[in-house]
Amino acid sequence: MSFSDAHSPISDDLASRRDMIVCDNVNKWYGDxxxxxxxxxxxxxxxxxxxxxxxxxxxxxxxxxxxxxxVHQKGMIAVDGVELSNDxxxxxxxxxxxxMVFQQFNLFPHLTVIxxxxxxxxxxxxxxxxxxxxxxxxxxxxxxIPEQADKYPGQLxxxxxQRVAIARALAMEPNVMLFDEPTSALDPEMIKEVLDVMKGLxxxxxTMMVVTHEMxxxxxxADRIIFMEEGEIVxxxxxxxxxxxxxxxRTKLFLSQIL
Amino acid sequence: MSxxxxxxxxxxxxxxxxxQPMLKPEEPSLPPGExxxxxxxxxxxxxxxxxxxxxxxAFAVRxxxxxxFSEERVWSAPATNARLILTFAYPESQYARVWVTVGLLxxxxxxSIGLWAQWAGVSAKKLCFWSMNLGSGILLAIVLTQPGVxxxxxxxxxxxxxxxxxxxxxxxxxxxxxxxxxxxxxFIGAGLLAWNWLGEMRRRTIRVPxxxxxxxxxxxxxxxxxxxxxxxYAFSDGEFIAISGRTVASTTKQPWTVMWxxxxxxxxxxxxxxxxxxxxxxxxxxxxxxxxxxxxxxxxILRDPSxxxxxxxxxxxxxxxxxxxxxxxxxxxxxxxxxGEAGRLAGVGLxxxxxxxxxxxFTGWYPMLQKARISFVVLALVGLAASNFSGERSQRVRxxxxxxxxxxxxxxxxxxxxxxxxxxxxxxxxxxxxxVTLFVTALTLMISFPLGVVLALGRTSSLPxxxxxxxxxxxxxxxxxxxxxxxxxxxxxPLFLPDGMDIAEFAAIILGYSLFSAAYLAENVRGGLxxxxxxxxxxxxxxxxTSPQRTxxxxxxxxxxxxIPPLVGQVIGTFKxxxxxxxxxxxxxxxxxxxxxPAQTQFLGIKRExxxxxxAMYWLITFAIxxxxxxxxxxLGVGER
Numbered sequence: 001m002s003f004s005d006a007h008s009p010i011s012d013d014l015a016s017r018r019d020m021i022v023c024d025n026v027n028k029w030y031g032d033x034x035x036x037x038x039x040x041x042x043x044x045x046x047x048x049x050x051x052x053x054x055x056x057x058x059x060x061x062x063x064x065x066x067x068x069x070x071v072h073q074k075g076m077i078a079v080d081g082v083e084l085s086n087d088x089x090x091x092x093x094x095x096x097x098x099x100m101v102f103q104q105f106n107l108f109p110h111l112t113v114i115x116x117x118x119x120x121x122x123x124x125x126x127x128x129x130x131x132x133x134x135x136x137x138x139x140x141x142x143x144x145i146p147e148q149a150d151k152y153p154g155q156l157x158x159x160x161x162q163r164v165a166i167a168r169a170l171a172m173e174p175n176v177m178l179f180d181e182p183t184s185a186l187d188p189e190m191i192k193e194v195l196d197v198m199k200g201l202x203x204x205x206x207t208m209m210v211v212t213h214e215m216x217x218x219x220x221x222a223d224r225i226i227f228m229e230e231g232e233i234v235x236x237x238x239x240x241x242x243x244x245x246x247x248x249x250r251t252k253l254f255l256s257q258i259l
Numbered sequence: 260m261s262x263x264x265x266x267x268x269x270x271x272x273x274x275x276x277x278x279q280p281m282l283k284p285e286e287p288s289l290p291p292g293e294x295x296x297x298x299x300x301x302x303x304x305x306x307x308x309x310x311x312x313x314x315x316x317a318f319a320v321r322x323x324x325x326x327x328f329s330e331e332r333v334w335s336a337p338a339t340n341a342r343l344i345l346t347f348a349y350p351e352s353q354y355a356r357v358w359v360t361v362g363l364l365x366x367x368x369x370x371s372i373g374l375w376a377q378w379a380g381v382s383a384k385k386l387c388f389w390s391m392n393l394g395s396g397i398l399l400a401i402v403l404t405q406p407g408v409x410x411x412x413x414x415x416x417x418x419x420x421x422x423x424x425x426x427x428x429x430x431x432x433x434x435x436x437x438x439x440x441x442x443x444x445x446f447i448g449a450g451l452l453a454w455n456w457l458g459e460m461r462r463r464t465i466r467v468p469x470x471x472x473x474x475x476x477x478x479x480x481x482x483x484x485x486x487x488x489x490x491x492y493a494f495s496d497g498e499f500i501a502i503s504g505r506t507v508a509s510t511t512k513q514p515w516t517v518m519w520x521x522x523x524x525x526x527x528x529x530x531x532x533x534x535x536x537x538x539x540x541x542x543x544x545x546x547x548x549x550x551x552x553x554x555x556x557x558x559x560i561l562r563d564p565s566x567x568x569x570x571x572x573x574x575x576x577x578x579x580x581x582x583x584x585x586x587x588x589x590x591x592x593x594x595x596x597x598x599g600e601a602g603r604l605a606g607v608g609l610x611x612x613x614x615x616x617x618x619x620x621f622t623g624w625y626p627m628l629q630k631a632r633i634s635f636v637v638l639a640l641v642g643l644a645a646s647n648f649s650g651e652r653s654q655r656v657r658x659x660x661x662x663x664x665x666x667x668x669x670x671x672x673x674x675x676x677x678x679x680x681x682x683x684x685x686x687x688x689x690x691x692x693x694x695v696t697l698f699v700t701a702l703t704l705m706i707s708f709p710l711g712v713v714l715a716l717g718r719t720s721s722l723p724x725x726x727x728x729x730x731x732x733x734x735x736x737x738x739x740x741x742x743x744x745x746x747x748x749x750x751x752x753p754l755f756l757p758d759g760m761d762i763a764e765f766a767a768i769i770l771g772y773s774l775f776s777a778a779y780l781a782e783n784v785r786g787g788l789x790x791x792x793x794x795x796x797x798x799x800x801x802x803x804x805t806s807p808q809r810t811x812x813x814x815x816x817x818x819x820x821x822x823i824p825p826l827v828g829q830v831i832g833t834f835k836x837x838x839x840x841x842x843x844x845x846x847x848x849x850x851x852x853x854x855x856x857p858a859q860t861q862f863l864g865i866k867r868e869x870x871x872x873x874x875a876m877y878w879l880i881t882f883a884i885x886x887x888x889x890x891x892x893x894x895l896g897v898g899e900r
Binding site for chain 2: 067069092093095096097098099100102104106107108109110119120123124126128165168169172
């Protein structure tokens with residue numbers, strides 16, 4: 001491992017904050033293939049971390065381990081002080097605190113937009129229907145599509161669907177939001193509308209972990225960038241450091257290929 | 260996915276169609292000559308095929324027509340026995356009960372159509388086509404049907420020396436059918452006239468509401484009872500009585516007219532409600548009414564149980580109160596939001612108690628009323644699900660309220676089913692014919708559907724014990740012919756039951772059908788479950804839904820939608836398989852046509868007519884189910900994703 005201390009560099013302001021996600025030497029195998037190799041990182045409250053790397057580098061696997069959509073076999077992951085274990089209640093609790101946005105949106109096609117958003121608040125948080133509806137409409141307003149509340153996902157464009165997916169995750173009032181390549185399945189003209197929503201979310205102080213290929217977003221919004229390759233963390237740094245003065249050869253090679 | 264796909268979803272209403280600002284220009288239709296050339300005679304091979312097909316079709320249609328209108332047919336056999344076919348030997352003195360049943364169904368059907376139907380209506384263009392097609396069909400039948408026979412004054416068929424039937428000449432036959440010529444030509448003429456008078460724009464924009472068409476044609480059929488005195492004798496008190504003037508038409512025209520009025524009246528009522536604020540709650544109520552209707556009709560209306568009220572006061576009511584209050588209290592506690600792990604443990608404890616009760620029944624440890632045992636099972640199942648209904652006080656009150664209503668229904672029907680019937684019955688089963696066919700189908704589907712869904716979930720479960728049990732059940736049931744299962748349930752099962760436990764043959768048959776049907780339904784639902792993408796599970800998990808919530812809100816609704824076509828196939832299959840009742844000794848539709856009517860002295864050996872009528876009845880109902888499912892698929896947007 002070429003860059004073992006993934007916890008730095010960190011500004012003093014960040015260092016004083018609460019730890020939101022802690023990963024300590026996380027390892028995961030698919031059969032004999034090792035997808036994650038001793039991944040360690042700490043993400044602080046209100047921090048925006050962008051994970052970059054070539055495809056197949058383990059970015060998505062890592063982010064999916066954090067709310068246990070994938071199970072890591074070795075190491076430790078803790079979210080907001082609660083360690084992930086096999087206890088079902090523990091997992092359900094963490095999942096309801098961690099919002100996730102998928103590449104393929106994964107909206108529920110048989111439910112209207114408003115029902116997509118209110119389902120979990122009503123059944124997991126036990127919110128009365130009227131409160132859940134009010135919250136959902138406020139969130140739709142926030143992501144810029146209040147007029148689509150009673151449509152079905154199939155009637156919306158890709159960008160609108162992804163914004164509904166963000167609203168759906170936010171309706172659970174999570175402490176952390178995970179984004180797994182949120183713009184990769186979108187047409188170019190729709191990417192901006194989703195990124196704008198994500199920027200607004202970052203400005204509001206949400207803790208975010210974003211796997212993406214949008215370099216502009218990473219440069220502008222990220223507090224830190226983590227670069228992964230072949231299942232391990234290669235380099236961690238501020239966007240300025242990462243884009244202008246990377247230390248690792250592999251990072252330089254990656255940047256030369258995409259920029 | 261494009262914006263237009265939404266039209267297939269619920270938002271499509273009649274308004275959408277009316278409001279179209281501009282019509283797409285009509286495809287210029289080819290002149291008939293060119294159309295024929297393009298579609299039927301485009302090449303030598305196609306021409307040969309076309310001519311061959313027309314010849315074969317003409318012979319087939321001619322054969323069928325000659326069969327139906329042959330002088331040898333005795334159509335009075337099924338016509339006279341209409342009541343036997345529909346309700347078997349239900350006593351005539353109690354026939355008002357049958358009309359109450361039909362009336363109840365008319366109310367339910369009319370209200371439901373008014374509440375739910377979103378019919379776009381039929382365009383005037385289509386109606387013109389239908390009219391012309393009907394007219395041409397009549398003309399074709401007139402020409403194709405062979406000429407009638409000569410009869411002597413007594414009505415006997417005249418034969419020549421070789422005892423071959425003497426037929427009239429073609430010209431005489433055609434002039435005999437003058438009335439039908441006029442009818443056929445009138446339909447064609449009306450279609451053509453309307454077509455030209457309306458013009459292209461109005462032909463396509465004018466729409467006749469489907470409800471008006473359906474209720475109108477039903478009304479016309481009923482009106483015909485008043486005009487044409489269908490000349491068949493009535494079948495009364497088990498005897499074929501030739502009382503002239505007492506025809507099927509004359510004895511049923513009044514009740515049928517009342518039924519039609521009820522149907523149309525409740526349709527308008529449903530329409531009214533659908534526009535009011537209460538639509539949602541009334542729809543829920545209607546669903547409940549449909550679910551309860553087979554039980555109410557069969558055990559309450561048709562059987563008219565004589566309830567022993569002293570038993571009700573001393574036994575039935577106390578047991579009900581014990582479960583309603585005691586069970587309600589348990590559920591109130593279990594739905595307490597902060598109960599946590601203790602709630603789950605208590606739920607499991609209830610299941611253990613419920614299973615123990617049944618073990619005790621079979622080994623005879625202690626006596627207990629059957630319905631108390633069943634109530635324990637229901638309590639255990641509801642108790643397991645109680646944590647999903649925890650929340651505010653009002654929500655818990657509603658949960659317990661539903662429980663009390665459920666118990667009231669369960670204990671009411673248990674009491675009713677255990678009470679003897681007051682209606683005189685000829686055989687053990689007091690209904691037969693179409694009635695029993697429909698009841699067995701309805702009850703079988705109501706039992707096997709939930710069972711099939713549970714089996715499908717079990718077979719796809721990650722818990723090995725459920726998976727193995729479900730797979731074993733499905734595979735062993737599918738490996739046995741249905742008739743074997745029916746024989747087992749009607750003849751052998753009663754011998755295995757412990758002392759004091761009894762099962763009516765009717766119930767045993769339904770149980771057999773349900774267990775069989777459930778295995779097939781399970782496989783259909785499993786197909787739907789496997790079509791759900793992984794992302795749907797992940798999205799539900801990521802939101803923190805528990806696995807029962809994920810199954811009931813996300814996975815099952817989508818899986819069932821996907822499975823509609825095979826599920827409808829299974830429903831149709833179950834409906835037709837009820838004809839096996841004839842083999843195990845019941846009097847269903849088929850047995851009456853095939854054995855009962857041909858055994859009557861007046862119609863000895865008359866089978867073919869009955870079978871044709873019975874087949875037509877099966878086909879009509881099956882076709883209706885099939886049509887409804889197509890509509891349902893379109894409305895739910897199957898295949899849109």
